[in-house]
Each structure stands twice: as C-alpha cells, then as structure tokens.
Amino acid sequence: TQLLEQSPQFLSIQEGENLTVYCNSSSVFSSLQWYRQEPGEGPVLLVTVVTGGEVKKLKRLTFQFGDARKDSSLHITAAQTGDTGLYLCAGVGYNQGGKLIFGQGTELSVKP
Amino acid sequence: EAGVVQSPRYKIIEKKQPVAFWCNPISGHNTLYWYRQNLGQGPELLIRYENEEAVDDSQLPKDRFSAERLKGVDSTLKIQPAELGDSAVYLCASSKPGQGRNTIYFGEGSWLTVV
Numbered sequence: 001t002q003l004l005e006q007s008p009q010f011l012s013i014q015e016g017e018n019l020t021v022y023c024n025s026s027s028v029f030s031s032l033q034w035y036r037q038e039p040g041e042g043p044v045l046l047v048t049v050v051t052g053g054e055v056k057k058l059k060r061l062t063f064q065f066g067d068a069r070k071d072s073s074l075h076i077t078a079a080q081t082g083d084t085g086l087y088l089c090a091g092v093g094y095n096q097g098g099k100l101i102f103g104q105g106t107e108l109s110v111k112p
Numbered sequence: 113e114a115g116v117v118q119s120p121r122y123k124i125i126e127k128k129q130p131v132a133f134w135c136n137p138i139s140g141h142n143t144l145y146w147y148r149q150n151l152g153q154g155p156e157l158l159i160r161y162e163n164e165e166a167v168d169d170s171q172l173p174k175d176r177f178s179a180e181r182l183k184g185v186d187s188t189l190k191i192q193p194a195e196l197g198d199s200a201v202y203l204c205a206s207s208k209p210g211q212g213r214n215t216i217y218f219g220e221g222s223w224l225t226v227v
Contacts, residue, residue, distance in 0.1 A: 004154075042116070042203050042218030043155065088154050099168060100216060102154030 003027070004091055004103035012109040015081055021074045021106045023089035030092050032072045033100070034063055037086040079110045114138070116219035118204050124225045130192035133222040137185070137206030144181055145216065146189050147203040155203055161187065194226045 007022045023032070031050040035043035047056050049065035049072060056063045060083075062075040072089055090102045117136040125131050137144050142163050147155035158177065160168040163184035172179065176195070181187040191198055201221040208215075 006154075009152075040220070040223075042205070042220050044218070045215060048215065090154070099157060099160070102156070105152070105154045107152065 004089055004101055006087075006089055006103035006106050008106060009104065010107045010109075012111065013079055015110055015112050016078050017110075019076050019079060019108070021076075021087055021089075021108075022071070023073065023091075023103050024071045025091065026070065027091075027093060028069050030069075030094055032065055032069070032089060032091045034072070034074055035088040035090060037088060037105075039085075043086075043088055076108075079108075081110050081112050084108055084110050116204055116206050116217055118202075118219035118222050120222060121220065122223045122225075124227060125194055127196055127226050128193040130190065131194055131224060132188055132190045133202050133204070133224075135187045135189070135204030135219060137187070137204070138208075138217055141206035141208045141217070142184065143207045144187050145203075145205040145207075146179060146187070147205065147218075149201045149203055149221070151200075158189070158202075191224075194224075196226050199224055199226045 005024050013019055031048055033048045034046045036046055037043040047063045049063055052067045052069045054065045060077045064073045087106045088102055090100045092100055116138055119134050123131055144161040146158040148158055149155040157171055159166055159172045159179050161181045164181050177191055179189045201223050203218050203221045205216045205218045
C-alpha cells in the first residue's frame with residue numbers, strides 16, 4: 001500500500017510569516033498534486049507536478065517535486081489569513097490505474 | 113460551466129437507517145469517484161467509475177455500501193444500514209482523461225452525521 005505522510009499535521013502562524021509543508025513517501029509517484037480545502041467545501045486543485053526536481057510557483061506558493069519523485073513540498077511566502085485551510089497532497093502511483101492517494105492533510109491557520 | 117453537484121449537502125440520521133447521496137459530474141467527464149473524508153483526514157477512495165463500469169471498488173464496504181452510475185452520468189451512493197462510524201463527508205469527483213494528468217474536480221461534499 002502506498003502511503004503519503006504529511007507534516008506538520010497542524011500549523012498556526014502569524015500573518016506575514018513563511019511556512020513549508022512536507023509530503024513524503026517511500027513509494028515513487030508518477031505525479032503529485034496539491035489541493036487546498038476550505039471548511040465546508042471540497043478540495044480544489046492547486047498544482048500538479050510530474051517531473052522529478054520540478055518547481056512550480058503560484059503567486060506566493062512554491063511547489064517542489066523531489067528528484068526521486070517520492071516527496072514534495074509546499075512553501076508559502078508571507079502567509080495571509082486567506083491562506084487558512086487544509087492542504088492535501090495526493091499522488092498517482094505507477095500501475096495503480098490512475099488511483100489518487102491522499103495524505104492526511106496539513107491544517108494551516110494564519111492569524112492576523 | 114457547472115462544477116460537480118452533490119446532494120444533499122447535509123444529512124443527519126439515526127444509526128441503522130438508510131441514506132443515499134447523489135452526484136452529477138461535470139458534463140463530459142466520464143470518470144467519477146466517490147471519496148470518504150473523515151474529520152481532519154485526507155479523502156479515501158471508495159469507488160471509481162469509468163463511464164458506467166466500476167473499475168475500482170476495492171475500498172467500498174460492500175456489506176452496507178452500494179453505488180451505481182446508470183447511463184454513465186449521475187451516480188448514487190447508498191449506505192444501509194448506517195453505523196455511527198459512517199459519519200464523514202462523502203465527496204464526489206469527476207475527471208476527463210487527457211485533461212492534464214488526473215485533474216480531478218471535487219464537489220462540495222455531502223456531510224453525514226449518524227447519531
């Protein structure tokens with residue numbers, strides 16, 4: 001069974017601070033996605049990374065896929081209160097028929 | 113374009129009662145997923161359809177859960193009888209092969225509380 005471990009599980013910071021969320025596995029993934037989920041809503045896709053070592057930027061968010069395609073990170077610069085939410089990483093394994101496996105999520109709270 | 117539509121949004125039932133959730137995927141999306149998400153956890157796949165065929169239902173508790181996708185469009189997920197541990201958010205999602213790598217669009221979820 002392929003597992004994705006996210007850390008930290010909870011993160012509470014002040015507005016303006018930087019933060020990094022990690023997503024790790026012992027398995028190799030063909031692609032990895034990051035989602036953000038607000039209370040009462042379904043997850044919304046932020047980015048998909050597919051190449052080992054790939055870095056993608058989305059405004060203040062920087063996503064990196066590990067060289068070995070087993071891990072990923074999400075870095076947020078100068079966090080804002082609007083960044084509050086549950087951040088989920090999800091990976092597509094090889095020979096899994098496109099099945100998306102989710103990590104347990106990182107609950108981020110950005111305080112004013 | 114309308115997103116994935118789910119109903120009901122919220123449901124409170126007593127244990128041992130049946131419950132059903134409905135999902136209308138994005139038009140043209142032939143892959144449909146049902147996920148269950150417990151509080152503070154990531155979603156877990158229950159079943160995946162390619163058109164009307166269930167291609168992955170390995171995580172569906174078949175003793176009490178059932179799903180169908182008639183005509184390969186709308187889908188329903190049923191629980192009968194419900195247990196206390198079934199309290200969770202049931203998320204429906206859909207995707208269109210070829211539209212990027214497994215870009216999945218989620219509905220807002222159906223929040224189930226079993227008392």
